Amino acid sequence: MEKICVAVRVRPPVTPVEDLNGNQWKVDDNRISLHRSLSGTPLPPALSYTFDHVFDENCSNSRVYDLLTKDIIHAVLQGFNGTAFAYGQTSSGKTFTMNGSDGDPGIIHRAVKDIFAEISASSDREFLIRVSYMEIYNEEINDLFAVENQKLQIHESLERGIFVAGLREEIVNSAEQVLKLIEMGEVNRHFGETNMNVRSSRSHTIFRMGKTQDSSDSSYLDDAIRVSVLNLVDLAGSERIAKTGAGGVRLKEGKHINKSLMILGNVINKLSDGAKQRGHIPYRDSKLTRILQPALGGNAKTSIICTVAPEEVHIEETKGTLQFASRAKRITNCVQVNEILTDAALLKRQKLEIEELRMKLEGSHAGVLEQEILKLRNDMLKYELEREKLAMELEEERKSHRERMSAQGSESVTQSHKEGTIDTFSTQHGDAFSTPTFKPAPHAFVAKRSYHSTTPEYSPFPYESGDVADEDTWFKMNNGFVADLDAICMTPTEHVSSIPPVDEIRDCQIGNYKEVQDLQRQLQEAIDEKNEFEKQHTEQIVLNNHMMEEISKLQKEAQEIHQRLSESCKAANEEISSTFQSFVADDKSTAGNLFSRTSELVTFLMSTFEANVSMAMNGITHKNEGNKSTSSTSSRKDKDEKGTWQSSNKYKDHTQSSSWQTELSDEIRLIKENCESLEQELDTKNHLLEASKERVRVLERESQLLLEERDNLLLTVSDSSKRVASLSQQNEQILQDLACEIQRRKRLEEDIKQFSIAFASRQKSLMSFHTDFKSKLEDHMKFKKVHSSLLEGGAFSE
Numbered sequence: 116m117e118k119i120c121v122a123v124r125v126r127p128p129v130t131p132v133e134d135l136n137g138n139q140w141k142v143d144d145n146r147i148s149l150h151r152s153l154s155g156t157p158l159p160p161a162l163s164y165t166f167d168h169v170f171d172e173n174c175s176n177s178r179v180y181d182l183l184t185k186d187i188i189h190a191v192l193q194g195f196n197g198t199a200f201a202y203g204q205t206s207s208g209k210t211f212t213m214n215g216s217d218g219d220p221g222i223i224h225r226a227v228k229d230i231f232a233e234i235s236a237s238s239d240r241e242f243l244i245r246v247s248y249m250e251i252y253n254e255e256i257n258d259l260f261a262v263e264n265q266k267l268q269i270h271e272s273l274e275r276g277i278f279v280a281g282l283r284e285e286i287v288n289s290a291e292q293v294l295k296l297i298e299m300g301e302v303n304r305h306f307g308e309t310n311m312n313v314r315s316s317r318s319h320t321i322f323r324m325g326k327t328q329d330s331s332d333s334s335y336l337d338d339a340i341r342v343s344v345l346n347l348v349d350l351a352g353s354e355r356i357a358k359t360g361a362g363g364v365r366l367k368e369g370k371h372i373n374k375s376l377m378i379l380g381n382v383i384n385k386l387s388d389g390a391k392q393r394g395h396i397p398y399r400d401s402k403l404t405r406i407l408q409p410a411l412g413g414n415a416k417t418s419i420i421c422t423v424a425p426e427e428v429h430i431e432e433t434k435g436t437l438q439f440a441s442r443a444k445r446i447t448n449c450v451q452v453n454e455i456l457t458d459a460a461l462l463k464r465q466k467l468e469i470e471e472l473r474m475k476l477e478g479s480h481a482g483v484l485e486q487e488i489l490k491l492r493n494d495m496l497k498y499e500l501e502r503e504k505l506a507m508e509l510e511e512e513r514k515s516h517r518e519r520m521s522a523q524g525s526e527s528v529t530q531s532h533k534e535g536t537i538d539t540f541s542t543q544h545g546d547a548f549s550t551p552t553f554k555p556a557p558h559a560f561v562a563k564r565s566y567h568s569t570t571p572e573y574s575p576f577p578y579e580s581g582d583v584a585d586e587d588t589w590f591k592m593n594n595g596f597v598a599d600l601d602a603i604c605m606t607p608t609e610h611v612s613s614i615p616p617v618d619e620i621r622d623c624q625i626g627n628y629k630e631v632q633d634l635q636r637q638l639q640e641a642i643d644e645k646n647e648f649e650k651q652h653t654e655q656i657v658l659n660n661h662m663m664e665e666i667s668k669l670q671k672e673a674q675e676i677h678q679r680l681s682e683s684c685k686a687a688n689e690e691i692s693s694t695f696q697s698f699v700a701d702d703k704s705t706a707g708n709l710f711s712r713t714s715e716l717v718t719f720l721m722s723t724f725e726a727n728v729s730m731a732m733n734g735i736t737h738k739n740e741g742n743k744s745t746s747s748t749s750s751r752k753d754k755d756e757k758g759t760w761q762s763s764n765k766y767k768d769h770t771q772s773s774s775w776q777t778e779l780s781d782e783i784r785l786i787k788e789n790c791e792s793l794e795q796e797l798d799t800k801n802h803l804l805e806a807s808k809e810r811v812r813v814l815e816r817e818s819q820l821l822l823e824e825r826d827n828l829l830l831t832v833s834d835s836s837k838r839v840a841s842l843s844q845q846n847e848q849i850l851q852d853l854a855c856e857i858q859r860r861k862r863l864e865e866d867i868k869q870f871s872i873a874f875a876s877r878q879k880s881l882m883s884f885h886t887d888f889k890s891k892l893e894d895h896m897k898f899k900k901v902h903s904s905l906l907e908g909g910a911f912s913e
C-alpha cells in the first residue's frame with residue numbers, strides 16, 4: 116500500500132499591485148497557511164495545511180518535476196503504473212505546470228525526455244513505447260492525435276484493464292518524436308477565452324505513455340514481460356460562472372467541467388474515508404474518474420499537484436483546492452509491478468507454487484507420519500539386526516554342537532540309546548536341530564508364513580488414502596513388511612480384523628496424541644477456512660443488497676428526473692405558448708391598438724379639425740348671411756350701428772377662432788403625449804418580447820441539458836444493472852467454489868480419519884509383531900537354556 120503524493124503550487128500574482136498587497140498565503144517549507152485576514156475579518160482557525168511538498172510562486176517547473184514526478188517516471192520504467200495530474204481552479208497554473216513555457220518546460224516535456232534518456236542508458240533491456248493523447252470535452256472523449264476519432268468509448272478487459280477503444284497509439288522511439296506529436300495534439304485541444312484566463316483549457320487532457328519491457332534483464336525471475344502505463348493529466352479548472360463571465364458555449368463547457376470535477380471530488384472523498392467506511396466508489400459517474408480509476412485507489416503510483424491563485428479574490432476557491440488536496444493525501448494505492456508471463460514462465464511458476472503447496476501440505480501432517488514411518492523402519496531394521504545376530508549365534512552353537520557330536524561319535528550315541536535319555540527330546544522337538552536356516556520350521560510357522568506371503572488378510576494401508584501421502588511409499592512399506600515376514604518367518608498368530616475396534620483406536624490415538632492434535636488443528640483450520648468463505652459470502656450478499664438499493668434509488672431518481680423533465684417541459688411549453696399568446700394579444704392591444712388608436716385619433720383630429728373649420732366657416736358664412744339679411748331688412752338703420760355690429764361680430768369670430776386654436780393645440784399636444792406614451796409602451800413591449808425570447812432559448816437549453824442528464828442517468832442505471840448482474844454471477848461462482856471447497860474438506864477429513872484408523876492398526880500390528888518376536892526370542896532363549904543344560908547334562912552323563 117502506498118499513499119498518493121500530494122503537492123500544492125502557488126502561482127505568482129497576476130499583477131505587481133497584487134504582488135504588493137494581494138498574496139494571502141504564506142508558504143513555509145511543506146506548509147501553507149492563510150496569513151492575512153480577509154478584508155479585515157478575523158482569521159479563521161486552523162487554516163494551515165501540510166502536504167508532501169508546497170511550492171511557492173518562485174518555484175520553477177524543473178524543481179516541481181524533480182521533487183514530485185521524477186520518482187514516478189523511474190518507477191514506470193521498473194514496471195509500475197504511474198499517474199501525475201494537476202488540479203486547481205481556472206488560471207491557477209495547471210497547464211503551466213504540465214506544459215510549461217519555452218524557458219521552463221513542464222512535467223510532460225521533462226518526463227518524456229527522462230524516459231528516453233533512461234531507456235538509452237540501459238542497454239540490457241528492450242522497450243516498446245506507445246503514446247496517445249486524448250481530451251475529455253463536454254463529457255466526450257476525443258483523440259488529439261486523430262481529429263476524426265471523436266466520442267470514443269471506455270472499455271474494460273482482463274488483459275488491458277480500463278482503456279479507450281479506438282484511440283490512436285503511436286509507437287515512438289525518441290523524445291523528439293513524442294514532443295512533435297504532442298505539439299500536433301495541442302492544436303486540436305479545446306482552449307477558450309474567459310474573463311479569468313485568455314487561454315483557458317476547456318477540456319481535461321490525458322497524455323498516456325505505454326511501456327512494454329522485455330525480460331533480458333538479469334533481475335527478472337523468469338520470462339516475464341513488464342508492462343506499465345504513465346498518465347500525465349492536465350485537468351480543466353473549476354470555475355465560477357460569475358467570475359469567468361461564461362455564457363453560451365463557454366457556459367456549457369463550464370458546467371461539464373464543474374460536474375466532472377465534482378465527481379472527482381466525490382471519488383476522492385470516498386477514497387479518503389478509509390477502506391471500511393468507503394463503500395461504493397462512484398468511478399463510473401464520469402469519464403474522467405473512470406479513466407483515472409487505476410490512479411485513484413488502484414494499481415498506480417500517483418502524484419497530484421494542486422495549483423492555487425494567491426489573490427484575495429480567489430481565497431474561497433483556494434481553500435476548496437486545499438481541502439481537496441488534504442483529502443487526496445489520505446488515499447492509499449495498491450502498487451505492484453505488472454508482468455505478463457509467457458507459457459513457459461507460467462508453467463515454471465505454477466510448478467514452483469505446486470511444490471510449495473505440496474511442501475506445506477506435507478509439512479502439516481504427512482511430515483509427521485513420514486517421521487513415524489521412518490522410526491518404525493529403523494525399529495524394524497534394529498529387530499532384524501538383532502535377529503540376524505541371534506541366528507548367527509544359534510548357527511555357531513549348532514555348529515559347535517555338531518562338531519562336538521561328531522567328535523563324540525557313535526559311542527556316545529550308543530551310550531544314549533542304552534540309557535534312553537535322548538528319545539524323549541527327539542520326540543518333543545522333531546528335527547529342529549537339523550535345520551539351521553529355519554527351512555524345516557515347525558508346521559505351525561510354515562502354515563502362517565504361507566498365509567501371509569500370499570494374500571494378507573488385511574492391508575493396514577487404505578487404498579483410498581492415495582491423496583494423503585505418496586502411494587509409492589505405502590507400496591514400498593507394504594512390500595517391506597511382507598518380505599521381512601518371509602525372511603524371519605514370523606507372522607501374527609491371531610486373526611486381525613481389517614478395522615480394529617473403537618476402543619483400540621482410542622488407545623492408539625491416545626498413544627499418538629500429538630498426531631491427533633495435529634489432525635485436530637488441521638480440521639480447525641479447515642473449519643476456519645470454511646467460516647471465512649461463509650463470511651465472504653455474507654459480505655457479498657450485503658454488497659449485493661447495497662447495489663440493489665442503489666439501483667432502485669437510481670431508478671427512482673431517474674423516474675423523478677423524468678417527471679421533473681416532463682413537468683418543466685410542460686411548464687416551458689405553457690410559458691412559451693402563453694408568451695406567444697400574450698404577444699399576439701399584446702400585438703392586438705398595443706401595436707394594433709396603437710395604430711388603430713393613432714389612426715382613430717388622427718381621423719378624429721382630422722374630423723374635429725374639419726368640423727371646427729367647417730363650423731367656423733359655417734359660422735362666419737352664417738353671420739355674414741345674417742348680417743346681409745339684417746342689413747337688407749334694416750337697411751335703414753344707421754351705418755354706425757351696422758359698423759358696430761360688424762365690428763362686434765368680427766370680435767366674436769376672432770375670440771371663437773382663438774379658442775378653437777387653443778383647443779386644437781391642446782388636443783394636438785394631448786395626441787402627441789398619447790403618441791409618445793404609446794411609443795414608450797411599444798418599446799417596453801418590444802423589450803419584453805426580446806426577454807421572453809431569451810427566456811425561451813434558456814428554457815430550451817435547460818430542457819436539452821435535462822434530457823442529456825436523463826440519458827446519462829439511464830446509462831448509469833443500465834451500467835449499475837450490468838454490474839449487479841456480474842456481481843451476482845461472481846456471487847454464484849463464489850458459492851460454487853465454497854461448495855467445492857466444503858466437499859474437498861469433507862473428503863480430506865474422511866481421508867484423515869481413514870488414515871488414522873489405518874495408522875492405528877498398523878501400529879497395533881507392529882506391536883503384536885514386536886510381542887511375537889519377543890516371545891519367540893524368549894522361547895529361543897528358553898530353548899537355548901534347555902539346550903545348554905542338556906549339553907551340560909550330556910557332559911555330566913559323559
Ligand SMILES: Nc1ncnc2c1ncn2[C@@H]1O[C@H](COP(=O)(O)OP(=O)(O)OP(=O)(O)O)[C@@H](O)[C@H]1O
Pocket residue numbers: 125126127172203204205206207208209210211212312314315316317350351352353422
Ligand atoms: N508558476 C507560474 N509562473 C509563471 N506564470 C504562471 C505560473 N502559473 C501560471 N502562470 C501563468 O498564469 C496564467 C494562467 O495559467 P494556466 O493557463 O496554466 O492556468 P490553468 O490553471 O491551466 O487555467 P485553466 O484551467 O483555465 O486552463 C498563464 O498565463 C500562465 O503563464
